[in-house]
Amino acid sequence: MKRILILLTTLLIAFSMIGCKNRNNFKPITDEEAQEKLNNLKDYGVDLYQKVDYLPLLTSTIFSEQQSSYSRNGNNVDGFGMPGNISGEVSENNYVRPLLELNQPGVIYRMWFTNWSSMPRLRIYIDDEETPTYNITLTQMASGEVEPFVKPLVYNQQEASGGFVSIVPIVFKKSIKIIGTGDFYFNINYQKYPHGTILETDDVSQIELVKKIFDEAGNDPKIYQNDKTLMSAINLENNSSVTIYETNEKQTITNLSLKFDEFVTRTFDRTLIEDKGINIGRNTTVKFKLKVNNSNDNILRFKGVLLENNQEATVKIDDIQVSKIEFRARRINGFEWMDSNYYEDVDIVIPKNLLVGKKEVTITLQTTSDLTLYRAWMLFNNKEEDQVMFGDGKDKEKHNYQENKTSAPVVSTYEYDPNTRIDDLTWQDIYKDEDIINQVWIKITYKDQTGEAVYAPVSSFFGFGAYGMFETLGLMVGLKADGTMYCYYPMPFESGIKIELINLSNVDLNQVKVTVGYENNLFEKGTYGYFKTNYISHINKTATSLIHNEPITFLKIEGSGKVVGITHSASGSYFGLHSRFYLEGDEQIYIDGSMSHSFHGTGTEDFYNGGWYFRAGVKTTPTFGQSNHNYRDNRDRTVMIRTLITDPIVFRSEIDFKMEHGGWNERIDVDIHAVVYYYHSQSVLQRTDQINFNDDDSLTNHQYEMDSKSNFVATNTRYYEGYYHNKLTPYKKMSEITEFSQFSVDILAA
Known part of the structure; x- marks a missing residue:
């Protein structure tokens, strides 16, 4: 898919204050200068941390996938080396474990591990190297002392609250193989490119620029910031709505922030x-x-x-x-x-x-x-x-x-449990603010789209979650210590937008400070997705209560696009020893109609790069973490965030994003409030042909051939893994390829 930008040089005269949200001493640049700088950055790898301006652009040639240690036999024993994990992902000595092997271009964007015994070791072979390109322990990987695994893109178990984490992009031009030694849980997220795609290795020095962006989390990470800014103060009466921005022009909303004088932002005291x-x-x-x-x-x-x-x-x-x-x-x-x-x-x-x-x-x-x-x-x-x-x-x-x-x-x-450093009277104020702010919603509609693109409580939309106003400095959404809620996801549109605040509470909110940044929409129509969210809420013992044996659906939608972030609030009944077992659920993500999952994780906190239910307490980085953990009414409450600006979950025709509750979808006592941020287009990938390997006529019609050493064999493995594990496939045979196979398919003419 071509990505062509229209150069707009016409200056729009704003009816508001023209300003620049300078990041420290950031100097505003023109459309042309911003476009040149952005176009000089690669569309993959570490450059994506600097290329947030282009986040709305869509592609159909990237395939997002994950490998993990989840138990293939359906139980909840998801660690390699644990009794009951019969994944088969082990070698003959049951200790050296193949984790990933690909023979095409791609990029690894996330590696997450946690262990419970001796320190595991990784051997990473890139582009058919006979000796490992990297041969490191998890401690070495997370130390920041071994290039390219340097700070701030690696985290140890203290920094990530339970996980060893690398979000250093690893580019491979032809192939990659990762071998692990030891007992551990793991998740590896990557994106695959078609054979023949030319990728270049990253320059490690670019990570210094990422460090600057991360150090300034809470400020707009985008390059082009010469946008116009509408600043206003509104009175939001109880049970009413106010339009805070509206236009019929083609634009991009670059930033959106709110500040309520009535509320106080809290921070956890983690002093040793x-x-x-x-x-x-x-x-x-x-x-x-x-x-x-x-x-x-x-x-x-x-x-x-x-x-x-x-x-x-x-x-x-x-x-x-x-x-x-x-x-x-x-x-x-x-x-x-x-x-x-x-x-x-x-x-x-x-x-x-x-x-x-x-x-x-x-x-x-x-x-x-x-x-x-x-x-x-x-x-x-x-x-x-x-x-x-x-x-x-x-x-x-x-x-x-x-x-x-x-x-x-x-x-x-x-240190103390930071919740105990807050006195009872302050907690009552926190709960009071929480109950009000959770009833203030944001609604965004595009003039050329039907329905709401965004409709969610501001608490979840701005990334600090449903359980109190605690400082959360995410890269794209968050809550600053001064009470400013911010969203930096770029929102391009063709024919106008309307942004509203809705106060469903019985409290008047006066002099709400609103800032809306906007600029020229430089994208060509059809090359980008519209920014949207999906908000879900499940409350125990109500009509929205979770269902036994049914996972939570975070997002299920047709069309093309990519998921770029999640804010996830969850609480469970306090069960004493097992108070946080509601975090046992794995993510399962099904892309483009496939009943085989592209992602299957090992636990909810693992998805947010923690481990052992966030063993080091509240820890938030610019792109992931547990931002809040507190208690109310005998319930244990957790807020988690994840930003996917380098490794979005790309889909071409549909996506079904599920998350389990508990180990076996049994925790129907759990309350869920979650927002999924994504870019979306109504266009879908078209199927032009299909070959059925179980149909002789189909094989003949598609000129199917294989080498003499290859053969078709009968199979009894006719069930899917994950959510569709009880669904029988119609396939009774499969091909075992020794050297090659080939066939022809019909495609659309260019």
Whole structure:
């Protein structure tokens, strides 16, 4: 498909402020200069990070696929080396594992791994090389020290919250083969090109330019920014709508942002804190004094750490037992908010009647298990009256510290669950804002298209999700710390657009700041797709509740186009040990009517490049991550993002994008709010001919030939994998090709 740009030199006179959204000291350039710069970039590989302006352009010659370690026998054991994974993707020694082998041009855009034992190793052979082009462990790949696997396009398990990730494009001109050694989960995403396509290897130095773009996430990543800007402040009354932009001209919307003065953007505190404490043995008595305020109840707060076992002690105030402190045992890895130790505070109410006439009290702890403590505070009206630091000998002496058995000193560097660093009153404000903003929707319609192209809550559309307004600095959508919601996906159109905000809440929203950037549409009609979204919402115990044994449909549509991003909010009932099992679901993506999936992943968090239910907690990069994890009404809630600007999922006639819920589509308790961002054209790939290898007449009519060593053999493997695993195919034989086969097909004349 040709990509021809029309050069428009006519200057449009805007009815608004003409401006430039400069990225730092970015200097505006003309249409001609922008076009020249963009055309000098390749249509594949690392250059695509700089070529976001051309994201709407469509092609029919790229084939998007994935290989992974998903279990081919239909169970949920998706890791190579795990008992029950009978994928067959193993060598005779059951340890060296072929992961991918292609014999045509293409580009790998994503490699994701996680492991549970010894460190796996990769051997990557490019273009028929006899020795590996790269022979590296996953640690080396993610370190950033081995070219071309350099920062910021590689991430270790801490940075990606559970996965070893490379989004370094690997270009191969003729072939590629990847062998893995060890036990691991893996996903490899790539795009294939037709034989004869000429691809050039990337220049690693270009990654420095990508680093600049990533470092400035939250700003527009596009090259051409000499657009016109309409800025306004609107009053959005309850249960009403307002048009924020409308035109009948051919244009491109380049950026869209909103800011509501009523709402506050929050950030999670992920500060690592070094502290000194003591480990108190079982059956130990500890005493110390703390000052109190005797005018009302006080709060006695202990700082401890969650460990493998419960930690308990009874608490006495001046020899009167009032309560006990308990630090629960950590849940097994994967089911906490992170998979390493973290601090926790435990509060005890000291009633006023025990404090009458007193300025200080003696606190006695009687341990019934080992107990690690760092500090204790006495609080009145949330203000500190006194504090003892158990790791500081002088401070303990100051507070008359005594113990009948010697405790052991400890020095730790941990963090708190960031949700606990937000107080209860603030959480109530967060929930209040959440309930309102989730009822503010954005609607976009194109004048030459039927129906809404975009109709979704602004929370999901702008990429921060349905579970509170937390800062999310995605490359294309996000929420800044100052409250600005932004979308930088280019939206070209031929005959006009209308953008509306709809307030379905009962609250008036005043002086909403709106910015709409627009420019000339430089694309030739028919070469690009219209920007659209598909919003889905499934709420437990309602008419939209998920269905047992049926996966979630993220997007099912006819036409041609490409998926370029997802914002995915999911919550599940809190099941204690298995609170996050709702993240077990695999993606399955069926392209162009095929009942064989082009993508089949290994878990929901794996799709967003995490692992073990995001084992390092909330982590967001410009193109993927878990941006939010919190709790409400006894539900565990997660927001995930993924941007596919280099590796969009391309389709030519239709796409069916599914995601499982739980390991076997059994988690019907799960709530889902998701937006899929995609470019779409009504045009479809036409079938001009078809050859049926099970029909002798069809073979004859298509002049089918094969070498003498090849043959047709009967097959009993007549079922599909994945969603269509119960569907029987009509095929009873297949060809086993040793050297070659050839046949003719009809095509449309040029």
